[in-house]
Structure formats: C-alpha cells, structure tokens
Amino acid sequence: MLVPHAANQQCQVNGYDIPSGTVTFVNVWAIGRDASVWEMPLKFYPERFLDSKIDLRGQHFELLPFGSGRRICPGLSLGIDSVHLLLANLLHVFDWSAIGEIDMTEKYGMMCSLAKPLVAAVEMRIPRQLLETMTC
Numbered sequence: 639m640l641v642p643h644a645a646n647q648q649c650q651v652n653g654y655d656i657p658s659g660t661v662t663f664v665n666v667w668a669i670g671r672d673a674s675v676w677e678m679p680l681k682f683y684p685e686r687f688l689d690s691k692i693d694l695r696g697q698h699f700e701l702l703p704f705g706s707g708r709r710i711c712p713g714l715s716l717g718i719d720s721v722h723l724l725l726a727n728l729l730h731v732f733d734w735s736a737i738g739e740i741d742m743t744e745k746y747g748m749m750c751s752l753a754k755p756l757v758a759a760v761e762m763r764i765p766r767q768l769l770e771t772m773t774c
C-alpha cells in the first residue's frame with residue numbers, strides 16, 4: 639500500500655462514490671500482481687522492462703513505486719539515482735551467485751520483504767588495487 643490519503647472532495651473512482659474525507663489507500667501490491675496488466679506477474683523477471691515504455695515517475699499507473707500526483711515522492715530523482723549507483727557499484731565490483739533456491743515468498747509487515755532472506759555469495763571481479771584507487 640502507498641501511504642494513506644484523504645479525498646478532499648466527493649468523487650467517483652471506477653463507478654464507486656467516494657465521499658469527501660474518505661481515507662483511501664492505493665494498493666500497489668495488488669496492481670503489481672495484476673495478470674491483466676503484467677505478463678507472468680508472480681515471476682521474478684526484470685527483463686520485462688527491457689523494451690517497456692512503462693515509466694515509474696507517476697504517469698503510468700501500473701507501476702507507482704513513488705506514488706503519483708500532488709503528493710508524489712519529492713525524493714524520486716535522488717531515490718532512482720541512489721539505487722542505480724548502488725546497484726552499478728555492487729555489480730561492477732562483485733560477481734554474485736545465489737546460494738540455494740530463490741524463494742520469492744513474502745512476509746507481511748509495514749514493508750514487503752522476503753519470508754526467507756536471499757543468501758548470495760560474492761566474489762571480487764576487479765583487482766583489489768583498482769578498488770583502492772576508486773574515489774566514489
């Protein structure tokens with residue numbers, strides 16, 4: 639779920655009347671698993687985005703990691719850049735392999751996380767001396 643919002647005026651969503659003041663939740667968890675929107679929605683298949691035009695900046699409602707509209711996350715650009723930088727560094731410096739089966743079963747809580755933590759083995763893929771000369 640995204641953070642709760644309240645309707646500041648009476649409106650209709652999908653034919654449902656929403657009275658003013660109603661607290662509403664956008665269930666991005668369910669949207670992300672909707673088979674009418676996503677092919678093989680439960681499969682870990684990041685390649686689905688390779689030729690996709692779906693953008694995550696709040697205009698395409700099938701993917702709303704930062705919310706949308708007036709209260710969209712103001713840290714969106716910093717968030718995206720930080721994730722790119724972190725991932726790029728982890729992939730540049732290490733070779734990764736999963737130990738055992740990857741189990742995508744989720745556990746419920748404030749944040750959606752894996753019921754069984756992912757265990758991975760890493761191996762340096764660049765010479766250590768090179769790493770010591772890197773400044774960022």
Ligand code: HEM
Pocket residue numbers: 640641702703704705706708709710711712713714716717718721
């Ligand atoms: C990958 C990183 C991040 C994700 C996935 C994320 C996601 C979100 C989401 C889903 C919301 C709620 C949007 C809504 O109400 O519909 C939100 C709100 C917010 N985020 Fe982020 N965020 C990220 C990084 C950041 C960063 C780096 C900052 C600040 C430096 C930030 C500051 C905020 C603030 C202040 C709000 C409240 C905005 C408001 O209610 O008007 N976020 N974020």
